[in-house]
Amino acid sequence: MIYQTYTPRNYMQIAQLSKVSKEDLHNIDVVSRVLPFKTNNYVVSELIDWDNYQNDPMYILNFPQKGMLKPEHFTRIEKLILNEEDPSVIKSASEEIRKELNPHPAGQAHNIPVYMGEMMQGVQHKYNETLLFFPSQGQTCHAYCTFCFRWPQFVTTDSIKFAMKEIENIIGYIREHEEITDILITGGDPMVMKASVLDTYVSALLEADLPHLQNIRIGSKTLSFWPYRYLTDPDAEEILGVFRKITDAGKSLCFMAHFNHPRELETEAVIKAIKKIRETGAQIRTQSPLLKHINAKSGIWATMWKKQVQLGMIPYYMFIARDTGAQEYFGVSLDRAWDIFRRAYSSVSGVARTVRGPSMSSSPGKIRIAGVTDVNGEKVFVLEFIQGRNNDWVGRPFFARFNKNAYWLDDLEPAFGADSFFYEDELAELLLN
Numbered sequence: 001m002i003y004q005t006y007t008p009r010n011y012m013q014i015a016q017l018s019k020v021s022k023e024d025l026h027n028i029d030v031v032s033r034v035l036p037f038k039t040n041n042y043v044v045s046e047l048i049d050w051d052n053y054q055n056d057p058m059y060i061l062n063f064p065q066k067g068m069l070k071p072e073h074f075t076r077i078e079k080l081i082l083n084e085e086d087p088s089v090i091k092s093a094s095e096e097i098r099k100e101l102n103p104h105p106a107g108q109a110h111n112i113p114v115y116m117g118e119m120m121q122g123v124q125h126k127y128n129e130t131l132l133f134f135p136s137q138g139q140t141c142h143a144y145c146t147f148c149f150r151w152p153q154f155v156t157t158d159s160i161k162f163a164m165k166e167i168e169n170i171i172g173y174i175r176e177h178e179e180i181t182d183i184l185i186t187g188g189d190p191m192v193m194k195a196s197v198l199d200t201y202v203s204a205l206l207e208a209d210l211p212h213l214q215n216i217r218i219g220s221k222t223l224s225f226w227p228y229r230y231l232t233d234p235d236a237e238e239i240l241g242v243f244r245k246i247t248d249a250g251k252s253l254c255f256m257a258h259f260n261h262p263r264e265l266e267t268e269a270v271i272k273a274i275k276k277i278r279e280t281g282a283q284i285r286t287q288s289p290l291l292k293h294i295n296a297k298s299g300i301w302a303t304m305w306k307k308q309v310q311l312g313m314i315p316y317y318m319f320i321a322r323d324t325g326a327q328e329y330f331g332v333s334l335d336r337a338w339d340i341f342r343r344a345y346s347s348v349s350g351v352a353r354t355v356r357g358p359s360m361s362s363s364p365g366k367i368r369i370a371g372v373t374d375v376n377g378e379k380v381f382v383l384e385f386i387q388g389r390n391n392d393w394v395g396r397p398f399f400a401r402f403n404k405n406a407y408w409l410d411d412l413e414p415a416f417g418a419d420s421f422f423y424e425d426e427l428a429e430l431l432l433n
C-alpha cells in the first residue's frame with residue numbers, strides 16, 4: 001500500500017466522509033484548527049467502521065470531536081469561521097487557545113541533561129537507567145491520536161521542539177553515565193524516519209562500544225497506524241535490517257508498541273508486520289493510555305492483552321490520560337481507572353500480567369494506583385512509584401485520601417492528615433537543580 005496522508009488541507013478527499021453528517025464535518029473543521037489532525041489511507045480504509053463512525057473507537061482516535069475543545073473555545077473558533085475571518089486571525093486565536101491547554105505537562109523542561117557545559121537538545125534524562133532521545137527527523141507520526149499530549153511538537157515552532165542532530169553528544173553523555181542501560185528513541189514516532197537515518201543513529205551507538213548500554217528501545221505507533229512500514233514501504237527490508245543489526249550486536253531491541261484498541265490488532269497487515277519485527281530478534285512490548293470513548297472498559301483491555309500475547313507481544317503499561325490537551329474529553333477518574341485495570345488484570349492469565357498500571361507519568365515519576373482500600377476507617381488510594389526521579393522512592397507504598405473526582409496526581413491529598421506526600425520536599429529540591 002502506498003502511504004497517503006490526510007491533513008486539514010486535504011481531508012475532504014476522503015471518500016468515506018460521505019457517510020459523515022454535516023454537523024460532524026463542521027466539528028472536524030473547527031476542532032482541527034486548534035488540535036493537530038492527520039490520518040492516512042490505512043486508518044481510513046482498514047481500521048475505521050464508517051457505518052458506525054460516531055461510536056467507532058478508531059474514528060474517535062483519529063478524527064477531531066467537538067467535545068475535545070472546551071465549549072467557549074469551540075464557539076470562539078466557530079464564530080471566526082462563520083464570519084469568514086482572515087485565516088491569520090483564526091490562527092492567532094488557535095494559538096492562544098493552545099497555550100491554555102498545558103502544552104508542557106509533567107515538568108519536562110526539568111529533564112534536559114547537560115553535556116560539556118551545554119543543555120542537550122532532543123534528550124531527556126529523568127530516570128537513572130533510561131535516556132530518552134527525540135531524533136529531530138522523528139517528531140511527527142503517520143497519523144495523529146486525538147488524545148496526544150505531544151501535540152506541541154506537531155503544532156508549534158521549532159523553538160520548543162526537542163530536536164537533536166548530534167548523536168555524538170549523546171554517546172559522550174552515555175559514556176559518562178554508566179548507570180544508563182537503556183536508550184529510548186521516541187517522538188512523535190521515530191519510525192517515520194527513513195531507514196538510512198535510523199541506521200545512522202543505531203550504527204553510531206553500536207560502534208561506540210558502550211558495554212553498559214544494553215537495551216535499545218524504540219517507541220512507535222506504526223504497528224497500528226502504518227504497518228506497511230515493515231511490509232511495502234520502499235525501505236521496509238532495510239528497516240528490518242537495522243533492527244537485526246541491533247540484536248546481532250548482542251543488544252536487546254525493545255520495540256515499545258502503542259496500541260489503544262483490539263481492532264488495531266486484527267488486520268492482516270498488522271499481524272504480518274508483528275511477525276516481521278519479531279523475526280529480527282526484537283521483543284515487542286505494548287502500552288496504551290486509558291481513554292474514555294476509546295477503551296474505558298475492562299473487557300477491551302483483557303481482549304487486547306490476550307491478543308497481544310497470542311501474537312507474541314508482552315503487555316507492558318496502562319497509562320492514565322495526562323493533564324493536557326483534551327484530557328477532559330478522554331480522562332477517566334483514578335478510581336475508575338483502577339477498577340478497570342483490576343477487572344482486566346484479574347481476568348487474564350499470568351503471561352499477560354506483565355502489564356503495569358494504571359500509571360500517571362507525573363513530575364515526581366510514574367505513579368501507579370495500586371488500589372483503593374480502608375485503613376482504620378479512612379478510605380484511601382494506595383499509590384506506588386514504578387519510576388521515580390529518585391530511585392529510592394520506587395516500590396514504597398504511600399497513601400492519598402480517597403477522592404472519587406480525582407483525575408490526576410494534582411487532585412490528590414495525603415491521607416491520615418499528613419501535610420505532604422513523603423517525596424515532596426526532596427522533589428522540590430531536585431527541581432531546583
Ligand SMILES: *Cc1c(COP(=O)(O)O)cnc(C)c1O
Nearest residue numbers: 124126127130132184361366387
Ligand atoms: C516511561 C519513561 C521511561 C521508561 O520507563 P520504563 O518504566 O523503564 O519503561 C523513561 N523516561 C521517561 C521520562 C519516561 O516517562
Ligand code: SF4
Nearest residue numbers: 141144145148188221
Ligand atoms: S502516535 Fe504517539 S506521538 Fe503520535 S500522535 Fe499518537 S500518541 Fe502522539
